[in-house]
Amino acid sequence: MIDEQELIDEIEPERYELFEAPHYKFAFDRRDFIKAFGLGIVFVVPVTRAIAQQRQGESGRGGSNERLPNDIGAWIHIDEDGGVTAFTGKVEVGQNTRTTLTQSVADELHVPITSVRLVMGDTDLVPFDMGTFGSRSTPTMAPQLRKAAAAAREMLIAIAAEQLKVAPADLRIIDARFVNHDKSKTLTLAEVAKGRRLVKVIPDDIAITQPKDWTIAGASITKVDAAKFVTGKHQYPTDIKREGMLYGKVVRPAAYNATLLSSDTKAAEAMPNVKVVTDGNFIGVVAPDQQTATKAANVIAVDWKSPAQPSNAELFELLRKPATSARGSGEGGGGGSQPQGSIADGLAAADKKLEQTYTVAYIAHAPLEPRAAVAEWNGDRLTVWTGTQRPFGVRGDLAEAFHIPEDKIRVIVPDTGSGYGGKHTGECAVEAARLAKAAGKPVKLVWTREEEFTWAYFRPAGAIDIKSGVKNDGTITAWEFHNYNSGPAGIQIKYDIPNNDIRFHQSNSPLRQGSYRGLAATANHFAREVHIDELAREVKIDPLEFRLKNTKDQRLRDVLQAAAKQFGWGKANPSVNHGFGISCGFEKASYIATCAEIAIETASAKEDPKNKRVRIVRVVEAFDCGAVVNPLQLRNQIEGAITQAIGGALFESIQFENGRVLNPKFSSYRVPRFADLPLIEVVLVDRKDIPSAGAGETPIVGLAPAVANAIFNASGTRLRSLPLAPKGFAI
Amino acid sequence: MAKITSLNVNGKKLSVDVDSTVSLLSVLRNDLDLTGSKYGCGEGQCGACTVLIDGVATRSCITQVGRAAGKQITTIDGLDKDGKLTPLQEAFIKADAMQCAYCTSGMLMSASALLNKNPKPNRDEIVTAMNGNICRCGTYQRIIEAIESVSAA
Numbered sequence A: 001m002i003d004e005q006e007l008i009d010e011i012e013p014e015r016y017e018l019f020e021a022p023h024y025k026f027a028f029d030r031r032d033f034i035k036a037f038g039l040g041i042v043f044v045v046p047v048t049r050a051i052a053q054q055r056q057g058e059s060g061r062g063g064s065n066e067r068l069p070n071d072i073g074a075w076i077h078i079d080e081d082g083g084v085t086a087f088t089g090k091v092e093v094g095q096n097t098r099t100t101l102t103q104s105v106a107d108e109l110h111v112p113i114t115s116v117r118l119v120m121g122d123t124d125l126v127p128f129d130m131g132t133f134g135s136r137s138t139p140t141m142a143p144q145l146r147k148a149a150a151a152a153r154e155m156l157i158a159i160a161a162e163q164l165k166v167a168p169a170d171l172r173i174i175d176a177r178f179v180n181h182d183k184s185k186t187l188t189l190a191e192v193a194k195g196r197r198l199v200k201v202i203p204d205d206i207a208i209t210q211p212k213d214w215t216i217a218g219a220s221i222t223k224v225d226a227a228k229f230v231t232g233k234h235q236y237p238t239d240i241k242r243e244g245m246l247y248g249k250v251v252r253p254a255a256y257n258a259t260l261l262s263s264d265t266k267a268a269e270a271m272p273n274v275k276v277v278t279d280g281n282f283i284g285v286v287a288p289d290q291q292t293a294t295k296a297a298n299v300i301a302v303d304w305k306s307p308a309q310p311s312n313a314e315l316f317e318l319l320r321k322p323a324t325s326a327r328g329s330g331e332g333g334g335g336g337s338q339p340q341g342s343i344a345d346g347l348a349a350a351d352k353k354l355e356q357t358y359t360v361a362y363i364a365h366a367p368l369e370p371r372a373a374v375a376e377w378n379g380d381r382l383t384v385w386t387g388t389q390r391p392f393g394v395r396g397d398l399a400e401a402f403h404i405p406e407d408k409i410r411v412i413v414p415d416t417g418s419g420y421g422g423k424h425t426g427e428c429a430v431e432a433a434r435l436a437k438a439a440g441k442p443v444k445l446v447w448t449r450e451e452e453f454t455w456a457y458f459r460p461a462g463a464i465d466i467k468s469g470v471k472n473d474g475t476i477t478a479w480e481f482h483n484y485n486s487g488p489a490g491i492q493i494k495y496d497i498p499n500n501d502i503r504f505h506q507s508n509s510p511l512r513q514g515s516y517r518g519l520a521a522t523a524n525h526f527a528r529e530v531h532i533d534e535l536a537r538e539v540k541i542d543p544l545e546f547r548l549k550n551t552k553d554q555r556l557r558d559v560l561q562a563a564a565k566q567f568g569w570g571k572a573n574p575s576v577n578h579g580f581g582i583s584c585g586f587e588k589a590s591y592i593a594t595c596a597e598i599a600i601e602t603a604s605a606k607e608d609p610k611n612k613r614v615r616i617v618r619v620v621e622a623f624d625c626g627a628v629v630n631p632l633q634l635r636n637q638i639e640g641a642i643t644q645a646i647g648g649a650l651f652e653s654i655q656f657e658n659g660r661v662l663n664p665k666f667s668s669y670r671v672p673r674f675a676d677l678p679l680i681e682v683v684l685v686d687r688k689d690i691p692s693a694g695a696g697e698t699p700i701v702g703l704a705p706a707v708a709n710a711i712f713n714a715s716g717t718r719l720r721s722l723p724l725a726p727k728g729f730a731i
Numbered sequence B: 001m002a003k004i005t006s007l008n009v010n011g012k013k014l015s016v017d018v019d020s021t022v023s024l025l026s027v028l029r030n031d032l033d034l035t036g037s038k039y040g041c042g043e044g045q046c047g048a049c050t051v052l053i054d055g056v057a058t059r060s061c062i063t064q065v066g067r068a069a070g071k072q073i074t075t076i077d078g079l080d081k082d083g084k085l086t087p088l089q090e091a092f093i094k095a096d097a098m099q100c101a102y103c104t105s106g107m108l109m110s111a112s113a114l115l116n117k118n119p120k121p122n123r124d125e126i127v128t129a130m131n132g133n134i135c136r137c138g139t140y141q142r143i144i145e146a147i148e149s150v151s152a153a
């Protein structure tokens, strides 16, 4: 286990998740806390190794003369009414971390979940955090908050014991009350916190409750503030309104990499109450309402010059050319290992050799809530409400754009309409702030769906070449794997192959690319698990048996067997035109195995009659991410990941040409809908003996290869490119 | 351009002053501060903006406000009665039929319209009625469960 954790730490951060730390750091001061929170007790947790790792590159916060720790991971405040507020720089974008972190705090503090409030993603109120990505909230933030809560519990007991004149050992917290052994003496949290003004630093070595002793954590709890969402009362970034607020609109270039030659803004400026803002390549307008802003932007005549740019047709050829400008870490990119053994020897020892190429397309996150920001200047102070997975990163972006120190900027992230790795950047916040600065009033900017599809960034496309050898008895003897451009996440194997050479190569991506749920683990699992299926067929061994034969990793074997059992693998043959497929994998400290049943059906009247259509009938996924904090939320995440994965597996693909996206709408970019939904069955392998890993990402990687393998099983056609069947496929 | 001066929303007559061609979604959100209805695409493709007009599920982003004038408009903001959630809203919470929940208001409005018309829809009928609503977080299975739990009751 320790080894695996080390491996993960080494692999991270993935190159597409490498971001610079902010340029400024500020000291914490006890007085700041007291000023911010007023009365009550604040418990502060210093940063530990796990968090420090996440903050590499930072020089640390200095300057505190009250000797608070230089770096603080989390804090918890107990107010005079006994309310518990925990503060974290993580944000809520639909992964329901607000619920699971609240659960962890309540569990550790022995208070009901309803008395805990979580303040998230507000740079003025919460400790610095790199961002919400990489499935790190559960493994790193939950233990930080737990430490704060555990220490708080012990210190509160000590204070209460003094007040009640009993020995601390005689007191326990039950349901937010301090109770002695015979219940003759009790105190509430409020009675202990009343009138105090304390800031306590928590010892780093405090023990936290082990999963087997969890009471509130480990239970299925629905979204903590669900009532606000089913009534439409929750205010998302797009819903924020400020006094005197105006609406903004940005004039977008005609193509990527375009430069502004000239613009004529007279017609827009002539419109009543419209203000045009030009600054370098940036042109935007503000108006009292959205319609006017859009109209004004449309009447601005702009001449852009853009270079000739590639299209989908040349993509994979292009990606195979080595990068001319390195971005992020070098070749191997953290995902490369030292080659082991010799590929030549391994191939020589093989009875069958196989060489294949797999590709994945660019796809878009298309979060249902597009990027949005409301920016408000007060003198030289700037406040921005926006949806981002990196509130502090966006604060840094703003500081840089406006040449102001970060302590003059507050970024607030209301719980946001999803991200999937697509909201790491702050362009919308910067644009809104630029417009607001010119307007002298708060400005709201909401990207249209088309802007979101075009001016955000994509999951990297990639080409993967695999060369392998296998003996007739099913032993894989050689494994050479080259990933071009899509990334190193999930590139490592859990198969025992003595001769292997696994590499990631950077390319010059023609489109702007970045993080996406699961990163390159989807591409790497797709290529690997389809290739494994091909090898199994070569030597005529059942694909499940073949996998088990080539791995001794017990957790991988366990999920494979759990999924196969639930699916009924090997028990029955698929009916006519149906097929079964299987895949497995490991990423971000969790294990996954997926079985899929698909059906090949006749195309509908609207589609090409030569083509068949693939319908995913049933998916069984077994998942092991260590101790389960909230089975309900975990199932929800896994089902969601499988459902989202249908898009990338079957039909999602960005079409582009000459610097333009050709399908920037839901009417031309198909995403999974109700009618695409298979029967989904989730098998949780709860490992109370293993620390919890995050689960927002890995469950997405298993579907595409399982479906591709099932298509082969049904039709004998081997599909090696994602999406597999955007318009159905010809048999 | 014709002006619209009042709308019947959630049982109340509300004053507005907008061109009849502006989208109903924009008027609800920006003029009336009823932000429960969401923007997701602006082309009638995602259902995030769904409201009921005389009981019929309607995409407010592609509906000119002039066409809704004089009719009964129901939005998510008025679905609960005096703070009491409808059985469908309760069912969404119980089934945990949401992640980021940005799609939830549109889902609830589409599902309410379905159940008003057909109190006991089967799975196929649910899928057909809901297929115009996108959930990018992929909570479809739970939404179906929630609707089924209400229709079975």
Ligand code: FES
Binding pocket: B038, B039, B040, B041, B042, B043, B044, B045, B046, B047, B048, B049, B050, B059, B060, B061, B062
């Ligand atoms: S915003 Fe109206 S259907 Fe998408």
Ligand code: FES
Binding pocket: A094, A368, A417, A418, B098, B099, B100, B101, B102, B103, B104, B134, B135, B136, B137, B138, B139
């Ligand atoms: S819950 Fe996020 S879009 Fe449906």
